[in-house]
Amino acid sequence: QKEVEQDPGPLSVPEGAIVSLNCTYSNSAFQYFMWYRQYSRKGPELLMYTYSSGNKEDGRFTAQVDKSSKYISLFIRDSQPSDSATYLCAMSSVSGNTGKLIFGQGTTLQVKP
């Protein structure tokens, strides 16, 4: 079993839809959770960074962490064609001061105009 599981998609939605992206994990020691967006041929761009359980909102993006279920989500409201990209979840057991993030496989999202 992989430490982090993420449905690779692709996920295709119409413009304006609410998008839900998810990851499950097996290591209960994970405490730091991140979502990155990666456009084709570019490096990952940090979208959300959360510690422990709870919700965090930033504009159209909301990140949720449920440590009891070992499940994290990223919601995108009012999705736009420019949101079309691959979304990677990442997590670690210690603070961001380590490169040993464990990444999900990434979900490819396509938002159709």
Added chain:
Amino acid sequence: GAVVSQHPSRVICKSGTSVKIECRSLDFQATTMFWYRQFPKKSLMLMATSNEGSKATYEQGVEKDKFLINHASLTLSTLTVTSAHPEDSSFYICSARDSSALNSPLHFGNGTRLTVT
């Protein structure tokens, strides 16, 4: 926000030659930088941790003599792929965090697409 610059963005080289990739933190200092490799439709795999002023730490299975890492200053790390072969063709990405900020997240460069012919 924190910016990590990576150069070149794309390089094509002949088999047997060496290629150097630079990673710079533009507006912060990073005592540690990280090098990843990404295959098509696959996630990022950590290759090594670059430590300013000391030797890099390599992940299991990564050849340290093939992937030379130098972290000469608090804002620059380099990855040299030596005696490149076609199987080294991949997308290489560096990342860094602001060493002065507690619990700051990692920021990534835009990657280098290496093609070995």
